Amino acid sequence: MSTIAFIGLGIMGSPMAVHLAKAGHQVVGYNLTPNRTGPLTEAGGTAADSIAKAVAGADVVAVMVPDSPDVEDVLAGENGVFENAQPGTLIIDFSSIRPDVTTELAARASARGFRLIDAPVSGGEAGAINAALSIMVGASAEDFAAAKPILDVVGKTIAHVGPNGAGQTVKAANQLIVAGNIQLLAEAIIFLEAYGVDTAAAVEVLGGGLAGSAVLNQKAQKMLDRNFEPGFRIDLHHKDMGILTAAAREAGVVVPLGAVVAQLMASARANGDGGLDHSGLLRGVERLSGSTSPTSK
Template identity: 70%
Template sequence: MSNIAVIGLGIMGLPMAINLVKAGHTVTGYNRSEDKINKLAAEGGRGAASIADAVKDADVVITMVPDSPDVEGVVSGPEGVFANARQGTLWIDASSIRPDVAKRLAGDARAAGLRPLDAPVSGGEQGAIDAVLSIMVGGEAEDFEAARPVLEAVGRTIVHVGPSGSGQTVKAANQLIVAVNIQALSEAVVFLEAYGVDTDAALKVLGGGLAGSKVLDQKGQKMLDRNFDPGFRLALHNKDLGIVTSAAREAGVVVPLGAAVAQLVSALVARGDGGLDHSGLFKLTNELSGKQ
């Protein structure tokens, strides 16, 4: 069992930290809002007053924060992870950030004596709660093997996909696929409702055929119920699609469907719906069809 520091106890970070406690690890959490630290403590974890305090005795440091600047903010500087973690500590960044930033920060981590892995996750809040996340990992193979027992406490599908930055590249592809699927499902539900079809029955039979997907399973009922409580916020998917479109441009490849959905997500965020679940794409699709 390991001493693990978890930096960022949000929608994903907190249930991941709790599952690490359940697996028998000693878990110290740091978060800017103290209520999340208290929730971890109630589950058997420990709280820290600072990042430096959280990581000083850790064998493994996991960061789970929203965006590239946030990761840089928690790892850099005199109070950050790199300056305060012990030599040889595994640093696992589970955030979803730009692949080029992940690669650069991995170099900085190695220079500080740490062993970096970029390990973004997919599966949403429920996947984090159930410890069944899909985890795509970039970094050195031996560091991946050393981190495997920790990753197995929070995920089910755990794959080493290449050198540093590769995990974030695969996560960007994941977010592209998910966004396009959510938009297609939104359009299908609007179409079905327009014809007065029994939508519960329709989604059941669609889910059993080639149109079936985890997106349909997890998001279809939310659309039917108009329940957009966040499991993964549109604001974060907007950030991820920005990563996708920028990286695609740099690689010289086209993502026409992804670019179109990125604009729809951006429109929702711009009008104030960024706090909704990404299944909230249905709202805009419905409105564009003149529905409420």
């Protein structure tokens, strides 16, 4: 068993840290707002009031924070991981950030005697709670092997997809596919409702055919119920679509549908929906169709 410092106990990080504690690891959690540490301490972990205290004596540092600047601050900022962790520490960054930032941070980590892998996840809150996340890992073969026992506790589908930065690149592709599926599902539901069909029955039969998907299974009912309690916020998916479109431009790759969905995601934020689950893209379809959405939860 390892001593794990887990930094970032939000919607995703908290259940992941809990799984690690229940698996027998000694988990010390830190979150910028301390009221997030309750589930971890109830599971047998402990809470720290600083990054420095969390990483002291840790074999592994896990990071799950929202964006590239947050990861840079946690790792390389004043009183961050690089200043306080012991040499040889394995750093697993579960965050979804820019591939170039990951590559640069990995080089800086190596220069200071640390090992850093990028291991962004897919599956949302449900995947984190059920330890069923898909994890795409950018790392050396040796570092991937070292991290695998930790990843196995929180994930179900785990793949080593290349060197540092490759995990973030695959995650960007994942977010492109998910955003497109959510947008099209939202359009289909508004279309079905306009014709007064039995939408529950329609969703069931669509799920049994080629239109079926994990997105349909997890998000259709939320759309039908207009329950947009966040499992993965539009704010974060907007950030991810920015990563995707910027990386595609740098590679000279055209993503026309992705660019449109990125704009629709930006529109949702501009209309005050950033804190909703990304299934809340349905509200944008309603606005464009001139209809009024019931109050979202």
